[in-house]
Amino acid sequence: IRPPTAALGPTGAGITVGVLSDSFGCLTTQPNAAADVAAGEFDPVNVLKELPGCTGGTDEGRAMVQLIADVAPGSRQSFYTAFDGQADFANGIGALIDAGARVVVDDVRYFAEPSFQDGIVAQAVDAAFARGVPYFSSAGNSARQSLESEWRSSTTGARIDAGSTGIQFDFDPGPNQVTRQQVTIANGARLSLALQWDEPYASIAPGAPGSASDIDIYLLNAAGGIVALSAANNVNGDPFEFLNYTNNTGVARTLFVVIDVYSGPVPGRVKYVNYGTSTIPFAFPTNSATALGHTAAAGAFSSGAAGFFNTNACYGGPTILETFSSRGGTPILRTPDGVRLATPIIRQKPDAVGPDGANTSFFGQVFNVPASARPIVQCQDTDGRANNFFGTSAAVPHLAAVAALLRQQAPFATATQIYDAMRSTAEDILAPGPDFDSGFGFVRAPLALAAAVDFTPDAVQFAPLNNAPFSTTVTSNSVTISGITAPSPVSVGGSSSAEYSINGGAFTQAAGTVVPGDTIRLRTVSAQAAGATLNINLAVGPTISTWAVTTGADTTPNPIEFPVARNVLPLSRQTSIEGFVTGINVPVPITLGSVNADASAEYSLNGAPFTRAAGTARAGDRIVLRLRAPLGLGQSAAAQVRVGETIGSFTVVTVGALPAP
Numbered sequence: 001i002r003p004p005t006a007a008l009g010p011t012g013a014g015i016t017v018g019v020l021s022d023s024f025g026c027l028t029t030q031p032n033a034a035a036d037v038a039a040g041e042f043d044p045v046n047v048l049k050e051l052p053g054c055t056g057g058t059d060e061g062r063a064m065v066q067l068i069a070d071v072a073p074g075s076r077q078s079f080y081t082a083f084d085g086q087a088d089f090a091n092g093i094g095a096l097i098d099a100g101a102r103v104v105v106d107d108v109r110y111f112a113e114p115s116f117q118d119g120i121v122a123q124a125v126d127a128a129f130a131r132g133v134p135y136f137s138s139a140g141n142s143a144r145q146s147l148e149s150e151w152r153s154s155t156t157g158a159r160i161d162a163g164s165t166g167i168q169f170d171f172d173p174g175p176n177q178v179t180r181q182q183v184t185i186a187n188g189a190r191l192s193l194a195l196q197w198d199e200p201y202a203s204i205a206p207g208a209p210g211s212a213s214d215i216d217i218y219l220l221n222a223a224g225g226i227v228a229l230s231a232a233n234n235v236n237g238d239p240f241e242f243l244n245y246t247n248n249t250g251v252a253r254t255l256f257v258v259i260d261v262y263s264g265p266v267p268g269r270v271k272y273v274n275y276g277t278s279t280i281p282f283a284f285p286t287n288s289a290t291a292l293g294h295t296a297a298a299g300a301f302s303s304g305a306a307g308f309f310n311t312n313a314c315y316g317g318p319t320i321l322e323t324f325s326s327r328g329g330t331p332i333l334r335t336p337d338g339v340r341l342a343t344p345i346i347r348q349k350p351d352a353v354g355p356d357g358a359n360t361s362f363f364g365q366v367f368n369v370p371a372s373a374r375p376i377v378q379c380q381d382t383d384g385r386a387n388n389f390f391g392t393s394a395a396v397p398h399l400a401a402v403a404a405l406l407r408q409q410a411p412f413a414t415a416t417q418i419y420d421a422m423r424s425t426a427e428d429i430l431a432p433g434p435d436f437d438s439g440f441g442f443v444r445a446p447l448a449l450a451a452a453v454d455f456t457p458d459a460v461q462f463a464p465l466n467n468a469p470f471s472t473t474v475t476s477n478s479v480t481i482s483g484i485t486a487p488s489p490v491s492v493g494g495s496s497s498a499e500y501s502i503n504g505g506a507f508t509q510a511a512g513t514v515v516p517g518d519t520i521r522l523r524t525v526s527a528q529a530a531g532a533t534l535n536i537n538l539a540v541g542p543t544i545s546t547w548a549v550t551t552g553a554d555t556t557p558n559p560i561e562f563p564v565a566r567n568v569l570p571l572s573r574q575t576s577i578e579g580f581v582t583g584i585n586v587p588v589p590i591t592l593g594s595v596n597a598d599a600s601a602e603y604s605l606n607g608a609p610f611t612r613a614a615g616t617a618r619a620g621d622r623i624v625l626r627l628r629a630p631l632g633l634g635q636s637a638a639a640q641v642r643v644g645e646t647i648g649s650f651t652v653v654t655v656g657a658l659p660a661p
Contacts, residue, residue: 010406011075013075018096019096019106021108057083104133111242117338132414139350193276199212289327296349308358312427328349331344352440354399369382460538464549469554470551479519484515498524554586559646562579576626580620588643589617593647601625
């Protein structure tokens, strides 16, 4: 994923990556943030919000920025702390995008984020995706340290609280009932159980009903004494409890987990995740998903981790997933407002895997990779410094940086297209196809870059033009270009007069480029013969769209006007002025129509002798009519000529009285 920048081409130039983590510039020990800028680790970062008071800040966000700058050195970064509560975390996502971030990444998990429905951070992630911004999130480092099960009730366990219902969870899926789950905690190890059940969260949306049950979790010793507990009142609140215990006794302890229904109905499903020491053994393990909350949002790209030294590029074998990398697969059972779904949604998480263990200037642990282990120089690490950054928190900035490269190379790619490019080209590292441990596999930046560039537009259709007039300039309907991810070449052909116009600009025959959203119209001169078709071809990238222009047989001339001849002498022969045949593109018959005149009515075509015989007229022909005036005074007569479907009349009117002798 990290070949030399020159080998990739793009550097992320012009792309800002927004980072959410604990802090950025809180540490004062060297090298601090200013020293990193001076050393060229990254360019100055736009810090929208720092961790308030810097309490507990480790500048993990700065370490993430360093990794992004390593992969996408031309990119810029912005930062917003995610450690000021879930609501502010969600607001920070939008704030980074509003400040110009075109890729966003985080490595934060709130233990209280819902497992079975999308919480406020997950909804903010989906909103970012809806705005076209790819969002990358660390899957977590809890492996399969989770129990998840349909609720099984038991009343065989000893009642812990006299006010409780006495109903406890049965950990044994078999015929026996076991209400105390044995767990062995080594000295110095920490047990941190985030318990949830499948009732609505009250804190997610206004009016959400909240939990109907009050469920508590206990850690007991063998004698039944309480070692630790979490027993908040959950009714009308969130279905969440958090039990935390660190064994500082000096020896390993065997203890027991109990999940107790204090009041209300039993839930349908229960789940806990151990966010403490990841090697703690549990009785009756289900080895369930730990990639939860917003990293499992529909719009998130969730990242697992593989040590850089255990990638195919470093040792030649299949990339090896870190054992701690979190597993996905938890079902979404409710809508954000708490309504139970008819069918659970199980999303493919994680999406893919990135490398961890890379160096930073200050953050991480000592990790040596000698030449004897990895002969490739780029895969070695022998500096002995505590700067190797491990975990999915270190993997996910690499993937966000790849997205910045894709953004530069394919600037019009949608978030979905960026995700698809990274997924479809990943190295499959476990069972064939995507899985809940490694997703689609290990991301390969060069292949993703090639896959992201799409010059093939969505299909466009020009409406055929039929019955076009001869030798006339005609223009097509307008079509809109979509589906391409980078500027695509455009050209026109099919006729020497074919031209195109982009966005209403001047028509041209010169090759050009188009981007998504551009509109195109075609123009050409129609054929000179009736029934002839010109196929005007518009090429956008490899796709050719055709506009068919067909001339038709127009047999209806425009009206032919002959002014009335008045006050003419009886029986005098009268001749009209010339009338012109226009508006047709094929020859049409010409005949004399019904007339109120004697057999003297006749016509002349183009100066030829007058005649009464039928003939043929063409566009541009000249017609003259002639007839004899009536015998009587004040009378009229008319000669009609039918040209195709049009009739022209020449009327003569005799004088009202003869002049005196």
